[in-house]
Amino acid sequence: MEPLSPPSATLDTSSHPACLRIAGDWTLAHYATLRRQSQSLRTQYGDDAVADLSQLGRLDTAGASLLAELLGAQRLARCTAQLPEANRALLNTVYTSVENYCIPVREPERNALLMLLERIGCAVGTLWRDTLQLLGFAGVILQTLMRRALQPHRWRWTPVVAHIEQTGLDAAPIVALLTFLVGAVVAFLGATVLADFGATIFTVDLVAFSFLREFAVLLTAILMAGRTASAFTAQIGSMKANEEIDAIRTLGLNPIELLVLPRVLALLISLPLLTFVAMLCGMVGGAVVCALSLDIPPAMFLSLLQTDIGVQHLLVGLVKAPFFAFLIAAIGCLEGFKVSGSAESVGAHTTSAVVQSIFVVIVLDAVAALYFMEMGW
Amino acid sequence: MSTDNTVIQARGICNRFGQQVVHENLDLDLYRGEILGVVGGSGSGKSVLLRSIVGLRRPDAGQVRVFGQDLASLGEEQRSAVERRFGVLFQKGALFSSLTLTENVALPLIEHAGLSRTDAEHLAGVKLALAGLPISAADKYPVSLSGGMIKRAALARALALDPDILFLDEPTAGLDPIGAAAFDQLILTLRDALGLSVFLITHDLDTLYTITDRIAVLSQKKVLVAGPLAEVAQHPDSWIQAYFHGPRGRAAEQAAPRTGQEH
Structure with a gap:
C-alpha cells in the first residue's frame, strides 16, 4: 500500500x-x-x-x-x-x-540530605548484618569441619587436591615474582636510608624482619584475596544463580560440606605454603640487591641471618597464615551464597568478596602486630 | 513460490562441534508472511539452526541469505540494518538482568528507533501489555519473575521494533494452557496485520496444529521434510509417525479443526 x-x-x-x-x-x-x-x-x-x-x-x-x-x-x-x-x-x-495501561506513578524526589542520611544508615546496618553473617558462617564451617573430622571415610580428598592446585600451585609463580621484587625494593630503600648512618649492613636485618614477620604473609594474603576469594564467589555464585545449590539441598546433600569445606581446607594448606615461598623469595630479592649494590655477599647475608634473626620471627609470620586463609575462603564462599540469581549480582558480590577479604586481612594483621609487639615476641 | 517471496534461504548448511555433526547439507526456506514450525527430537539441532540463521554462529559450510543478502558477507552497518528486522525470542528469555522489564523493551527503541526515553518507555509499556503482562510487572527486574512472565517479556522485546521476521525458540514451553493459547492468537494477529514471517521452534503440538502454515522436520542432520502439516504427517519416517500419530499428536489433531476452521 x-x-x-x-x-x-x-x-x-x-x-x-x-x-x-x-x-x-x-x-x-x-x-x-x-x-x-x-x-x-x-x-x-x-x-x-x-x-x-x-x-x-x-x-x-x-x-x-x-x-x-x-x-x-x-x-x-x-x-x-x-x-x-x-x-x-x-x-x-x-x-x-x-486498555488499562497507564504509566505507574513515580515516587517524588525527596530531600537530598534525608536521602544521604538514609544511605549512611543503610550502609551501617548492612555492615552490622554482614559481620554477624560472617561470624555465623564461620561457625557453621567449623561445626561441619568438626563433625566430618570424626568420619575420615567421608573426607573428600579429590576436590581438596584440585583446589590446592588451583589456589596454591597455580599461584606460586606470581607470588614468588611479586615478593622477589618487593624484597629488592625494600633492600634498596633500606640501603638509601641506612647509608647515611654508615649502617648499610642492617639492610639484611631490615629485609629479613619485614619479610618474615609481615610482608610475606600480608602480600600473599592480599594476592589470595584478589585471586582466590573472587574465584570462590564467582564459582559458587553462578551455581547459586543456576539453582544448583538448591539442587544440592534437595538431593539431601550439604552444600557446606560439598562446596565450602574443600575450598577452606585447600586454602588452609596452600596459604601457609605460599607464605613460606614468599618469605624465601623476598629474602632472595633482598640478598640479590645486597650482593650487587651493597657489597654484602650471599654468604655474609646468610651468616647474618643465622646470628641476628631468631626463629620466632618466622613463626610469628607463619602463624597468621591459617587465620587469613580461613577468613579469605569463608568470605569468598559466603559472598557466593549471597548471589541472588542475576549475572549482575555475581559481579557485585565478587567485588564485595575481594574488598571485604583485603580489609579483614589488613585489620587482622594490624591487630596481630600490636599483640605480638606487646608480648615481646 | 517465487524467490522474491523467500525471506530466508538456507542452502547446504553444515554445522559441526568437533567430531559431532549436527547439520549436513541442510536446506530450508522461509517465505514472506508464513508461520513455519520447526520440529525435531531433542538434540536435533533446532536451536543451532536458529543461531546459524540469525548470524550468531557461522556455519562450517553453506550459506544463509536473508532478504536476498548473505549476512556473513555484509559490512557492520548493513548487517546491523538487517538484524534490526529480526526479532528473536531465546529459549530462556535472555532478558538483561540489570534492567527492568520496561528498560529491556525500551532499549532497542531508544538505540535504533531514535525515540526519547519517555516515548520509548511508554511504547515499551504497550508492548508488555500486548504480550500479556500486568502493569505491576513493568518496573520489576527479570530475577523476580516466573518463567512464563520472562517468556512474555522476552516476546515484548522481540516485538519492540516491529520486526519483519520473528524467531521464536519454544515460546509456549512453561506457559499455562490459557497463556499458551493467547500467545498463539497474538502471533496470528500480528502475522496477519504486519505480514510477519515467523520461524517457530516448538514441541507444542497444539501450537503446531493451530497456527503454523508449514512444518519442517529436522532429523538425520537435515530437513527431512517440509510442507503443510497434513502432508508432513503422512511421511513414512517412523519418528514423524510417532510424533504426529502418538497419543498427544492425536489429541492435538482432534482439538485442532475447531480452532483451525476459523482461519
Missing part, C-alpha cells in the same frame, strides 16, 4: 460533528511526531467527534497503540468497520491489552 500523505492526525472542525482525519503510515518510524500530534489533539475534541480512517496507510503495533489511545473504545468500534480485517484485528488486540 502506497502512503497517501505524510502520516498525520488532524482535526477537521468545519463539519459537524468534528472529524479526526487519520492519514499516512502509522509506524514506529513516525512514532515521536505522531505522539506529539495526538497528545495536543486529545484535549481539543469532544465525545461526539467522529474519526475518518480511510486515508490510513500501513499500521504497526506502535501506530496502533497511538490510535487506540487517541480514539478510545467507542469511536474505535464505530470507525474500524471500514478498515481491512487484519488492521482491525491488530487495533482491537492492541486496544484490549492497553
